[in-house]
Amino acid sequence: MSELKEVTTEALLASLERGEAAIIDARPIDAYNGWRMQGEARGGHIKGAKTLPEKWLGCPEWNTVLQFKHILPDHPVVVYGYTPEQSRKTAEQLKEYGYGNVTVYNRFVQEWSADDTFPMEHLANYRQLVSPEWVKTLISGGVPAEYDNNTFVICHAHYRNRHAYLSGHIPGAIDMDTLALESPETWNRRSPGELKVSLEQHGITADTTVVLYGKFMHPDNADDFPGSAAGHIGAIRLAFIMMYAGVKDVRVLNGGYRSWEDAGYEVSTDDVPKKPVVSFGTTIPARPELAVDTPEAKEMLRSSDADLVCVRSYREYIGEVSGYNYIKKKGRIPGAVFADCGSDAYHMENYRNLDHTTREYHEIAAIWEQSGIVPEKHLAFYCGTGWRGSEAWFNALLMGWPHVSVYDGGWFEWSNDPENPYETGEPEGK
Numbered sequence: 261m262s263e264l265k266e267v268t269t270e271a272l273l274a275s276l277e278r279g280e281a282a283i284i285d286a287r288p289i290d291a292y293n294g295w296r297m298q299g300e301a302r303g304g305h306i307k308g309a310k311t312l313p314e315k316w317l318g319c320p321e322w323n324t325v326l327q328f329k330h331i332l333p334d335h336p337v338v339v340y341g342y343t344p345e346q347s348r349k350t351a352e353q354l355k356e357y358g359y360g361n362v363t364v365y366n367r368f369v370q371e372w373s374a375d376d377t378f379p380m381e382h383l384a385n386y387r388q389l390v391s392p393e394w395v396k397t398l399i400s401g402g403v404p405a406e407y408d409n410n411t412f413v414i415c416h417a418h419y420r421n422r423h424a425y426l427s428g429h430i431p432g433a434i435d436m437d438t439l440a441l442e443s444p445e446t447w448n449r450r451s452p453g454e455l456k457v458s459l460e461q462h463g464i465t466a467d468t469t470v471v472l473y474g475k476f477m478h479p480d481n482a483d484d485f486p487g488s489a490a491g492h493i494g495a496i497r498l499a500f501i502m503m504y505a506g507v508k509d510v511r512v513l514n515g516g517y518r519s520w521e522d523a524g525y526e527v528s529t530d531d532v533p534k535k536p537v538v539s540f541g542t543t544i545p546a547r548p549e550l551a552v553d554t555p556e557a558k559e560m561l562r563s564s565d566a567d568l569v570c571v572r573s574y575r576e577y578i579g580e581v582s583g584y585n586y587i588k589k590k591g592r593i594p595g596a597v598f599a600d601c602g603s604d605a606y607h608m609e610n611y612r613n614l615d616h617t618t619r620e621y622h623e624i625a626a627i628w629e630q631s632g633i634v635p636e637k638h639l640a641f642y643c644g645t646g647w648r649g650s651e652a653w654f655n656a657l658l659m660g661w662p663h664v665s666v667y668d669g670g671w672f673e674w675s676n677d678p679e680n681p682y683e684t685g686e687p688e689g690k
Contacts, residue, residue, distance in 0.1 A: 304382030384660025506546025579684030
């Protein structure tokens with residue numbers, strides 16, 4: 261292996277201004293998003309950099325990810341990380357894949373992040389997407405960054421699947437069935453009174469910091485555990501409903517339980533008792549604007565300043581399948597904008613990285629922009645019953661988009677009313 265050339269800060273800045281090189285950030289995705297994980301002066305990443313964490317090295321899909329990020333072998337590439345070793349490993353992997361012009365930058369912490377004149381970016385609301393290290397500090401009695409509370413609850417989310425919790429969870433976490441906050445008849449959020457009782461039973465007030473995560477079961481075992489295929493999506497669904505109710509500080513563990521395991525942290529099989537509280541502490545819903553119901557959804561379809569955003573698979577969108585065994589009608593809401601979730605009703609791979617962490621936000625924003633999904637509009641994300649819509653909504657929320665909601669009824673509620681119009685087949689212009 262030939263020796264790697266190291267570029268200076270001045271050379272990298274000049275290259276960045278000319279747009280000559282693809283810049284790769286080999287640090288953890290959470291550092292890329294904005295967390296200062298090694299004492300750097302500023303959180304985030306070099307403007308224009310793509311995330312390619314050292315953690316992903318050796319994954320079979322690694323080269324496919326490079327192609328998807330439009331980082332091609334004939335491009336000059338600069339790799340940086342927290343340490344020279346971190347950047348070297350990624351750079352050497354690139355050279356093995358045929359990338360001929362690869363250099364490393366090893367002054368990110370000391371020089372780039374320390375100088376306010378050098379361009380950096382970060383995910384607007386990165387604080388709501390936390391790392392395993394952040395959670396570990398919290399449950400160990402420490403005070404993690406960007407946290408000033410003294411009351412927290414860690415929630416392991418599942419759908420009718422306590423086995424997923426009892427087979428291994430973050431120490432101290434309680435379990436929360438998604439049915440605690442949504443109705444099995446409509447799959448919509450429960451009534452304000454029901455939400456109040458349920459949140460209080462789980463020890464959650466408006467002032468409690470809540471950290472949510474779910475577990476991804478191996479596909480070979482998914483049939484043995486009802487609800488396991490949805491995994492982490494359910495955690496984000498609960499996050500949406502909690503914020504709607506009025507919980508002020510809701511966090512999601514980036515990558516769910518898998519990230520905790522990948523970090524090598526201890527797991528527990530204890531059945532942790534819930535500690536009910538007397539009062540939630542505020543009137544529910546404290547943030548009603550986060551949820552849209554069918555009458556408002558119809559108004560949004562007529563407005564030039566709003567969009568319903570369909571977060572379903574393409575087969576659902578064109579009416580080949582309904583996506584669910586309990587939804588009979590197939591098709592889409594006329595006028596809704598398509599934001600492809602991925603393969604089917606139980607997956608969000610188009611919004612996830614290789615390790616199930618939330619996808620690089622620049623990539624999501626770019627794909628949405630191609631479909632006309634922009635932050636200037638009021639956006640209401642929906643799917644079949646609210647889960648995938650909630651995850652897409654959470655991405656927009658993380659990006660700081662100002663007026664985003666979940667159309668809670670989704671295709672399930674819309675299609676149950678025979679008076680509502682629907683379409684099937686390829687949309688015009690495809």
